[in-house]
């Protein structure tokens with residue numbers, strides 16, 4: 466099996482970005498969503514984004530951002546990918562993809578296997594779907610996993626990735642169960658909410674790459 470792509474999300478220091486890149490992460494995520502403990506101002510996100518080398522991708526995470534915030538954030542941060550993680554519609558993310566000429570991902574919270582059947586509505590609107598646990602008080606970043614078996618024999622029509630409660634301990638099993646081509650973590654590599662841990666980042670990448 467090909468090694469999965471790895472996204473480490475919610476980074477806020479040069480040290481943890483460098484550790485993620487050294488450990489083999491393909492995608493580095495920056496959160497611009499004020500209620501989150503990982504929220505970055507546009508200035509900080511734009512500064513940190515410059516630490517992402519051109520052979521990896523910078524991901525800007527937005528959740529329910531209005532059109533002005535979306536446009537300003539894309540303009541300032543110049544991400545390779547925009548990850549929409551709220552209640553955005555296919556029409557809206559499709560429009561951003563077309564106009565901003567960025568790769569666009571959409572997070573889909575899986576409450577039940579039937580949600581997968583409705584994923585077709587994103588076809589042609591997104592470059593990748595990110596399957597996560599359902600939203601709680603926050604739309605994501607809750608460290609909650611869903612039943613990976615729902616994905617084990619699903620015939621994917623759109624590129625996809627797996628998120629939600631992934632940790633150094635469970636990521637290899639998650640990849641074996643689902644065949645995920647990309648894994649994404651935030652809470653699972655933190656020592657406290659919003660505080661990334663370089664040892665956990667290294668362990669996560671090692672486990673994912675050896676799976």
Ligand SMILES: O=C(O)c1ccccc1N[C@@H]1O[C@H](COP(=O)(O)O)[C@@H](O)[C@H]1O
Nearest residue numbers: 474501605606608628629630650651652
């Ligand atoms: O990380 C956040 O604070 C966040 C806020 C709002 C929406 C999504 C968020 N994070 C993303 O959620 C998934 C799962 O995260 P976790 O590993 O379960 O903590 C992942 O894509 C994060 O980037």
